[in-house]
Every structure is written in C-alpha cells, then in structure tokens.
Amino acid sequence: xxxxxxxxxxxxxxxxxxxxxKIWKTRSCAGISGRSQVLFAVVYTARYLDLFTSYIxxxxxxxxxxxxAASYGTIYLMFIKFKASYDHNHDTFRIEFLILxxxxxxLLINHEFSPLEILWTFSIYLESVAILxxxxxxxxxxxxxxxxxxxxxxxxxxxxxxxxxxxxxxYAESHYDVIAIVAGIVQTVLYCDFFYLYIxxxxxxx
Amino acid sequence: xxxxxxxxxx
Numbered sequence: 001x002x003x004x005x006x007x008x009x010x011x012x013x014x015x016x017x018x019x020x021x022k023i024w025k026t027r028s029c030a031g032i033s034g035r036s037q038v039l040f041a042v043v044y045t046a047r048y049l050d051l052f053t054s055y056i057x058x059x060x061x062x063x064x065x066x067x068x069a070a071s072y073g074t075i076y077l078m079f080i081k082f083k084a085s086y087d088h089n090h091d092t093f094r095i096e097f098l099i100l101x102x103x104x105x106x107l108l109i110n111h112e113f114s115p116l117e118i119l120w121t122f123s124i125y126l127e128s129v130a131i132l133x134x135x136x137x138x139x140x141x142x143x144x145x146x147x148x149x150x151x152x153x154x155x156x157x158x159x160x161x162x163x164x165x166x167x168x169x170x171y172a173e174s175h176y177d178v179i180a181i182v183a184g185i186v187q188t189v190l191y192c193d194f195f196y197l198y199i200x201x202x203x204x205x206x
Numbered sequence: 207x208x209x210x211x212x213x214x215x216x
Contacts, residue, residue, distance in 0.1 A: 060216065162215070
C-alpha cells in the first residue's frame with residue numbers, strides 16, 4: 001500500500017458516499033445515469049469474486065464488500081425506491097456497445113485464460129468505459145447538479161491517483177500490470193473534458 | 207512480467 005493508492009481508494013469511497021447521500025437526501029436520482037451504475041455493479045461483481053478465493057488483507061476485503069454493497073444499494077435506490085425520479089429520457093447510452101467489446105477484449109488480451117482472471121480483466125476494461133453513459137447524460141442535459149459534479153470529480157480522481165500508484169509501484173516494487181495501467185489511463189482521459197469544465201467553471205447551473 | 211494471478215489492488 002502507498003499513499004497514492006490509499007488516497008485513490010478514499011477518493012473512490014468518497015465518490016460512492018457522495019452519490020448515495022445525494023440520492024438519499026434529495027430522494028431523487030435526477031441527473032444520475034442508472035446505466036453507469038449498473039455497469040459499476042457489474043465491474044465490482046466480476047472483479048471481487050476473489051473475495052471467496054484469496055485473502056489479501058482485512059482492508060482489501062472490507063473495501064470490496066463496501067464497494068459491492070454501495071453499488072447495489074445505489075441501484076436499489078435508483079431503480080426501486082426512487083424509481084419515479086429516474087430520468088429515462090436522458091439515460092440512453094447503449095451499454096451493450098460497451099459490454100460486448102470488453103467481453104471480447106478480455107478473452108483476447110489477458111494475463112491468464114482462467115475464469116477468475118478473465119472476469120478480472122473484463123472488469124478492468126469495463127470500468128474504464130463505465131462512466132460514459134453518465135458523461136453522455138451530463139452532456140445531453142447540458143448541466144449537472146453541483147453534488148453530481150463533485151461525485152464525478154472524486155470518481156475521476158480515484159483512477160488518476162491509481163496511475164500515480166502504478167508509477168510508484170513500478171519504481172519502488174518493480175511491479176506493474178499493463179492491462180490495469182492502459183485501462184486506467186483510458187478511464188482517466190475520458191474525464192479530462194469534465195475535469196476541465198469542473199475546474200474552470202464548475203459545470204453545475206450552466 | 208509481474209506476478210500475476212494475485213491482484214492486490216481494489
């Protein structure tokens with residue numbers, strides 16, 4: 001563990017908590033892409049199956065459970081409890097165009113052709129594009145509530161911090177994982193446009 | 207190549 005990865009995990013946790021609070025407090029999921037949230041639940045489910053097979057640390061196991069619980073909790077709030085506030089009309093990104101290529105790519109490019117490793121690779125590829133429906137929705141509505149933009153900023157920062165973690169681990173532990181690094185760079189680059197808007201003029205209330 | 211199989215990151 002290093003400070004970059006710890007800050008990244010905290011930023012990730014913060015993003016998920018901000019989102020849950022936003023939906024719970026405002027009792028509305030307006031402006032939030034349910035499709036992206038479904039993709040995140042798929043990402044964590046596919047990636048954290050090793051909860052049952054390999055123990056890394058208490059921190060690792062607890063965080064995996066928290067991320068799984070929070071992502072399914074968000075889906076419950078969006079599609080069941082506050083389903084009336086879900087903005088179907090603007091959440092239209094075709095997620096099958098994200099899932100299928102990730103499935104194919106994970107079968108072609110992976111570290112080991114085993115079920116758990118393929119699922120992990122699929123989750124890495126899918127996570128890198130999982131935010132697209134949300135970014136697409138924000139661009140369609142032309143704005144985002146300030147709380148939603150803070151959510152996106154924290155979520156985008158998490159993987160940017162992980163890139164610093166990978167640089168650190170390469171030099172300090174000569175450990176690197178090309179698949180995670182390339183996907184993490186793609187994921188962070190997708191936020192660049194949003195980061196620019198968030199930092200220059202706070203995209204809410206445009 | 208790094209020691210695969212064990213992904214210690216979230």
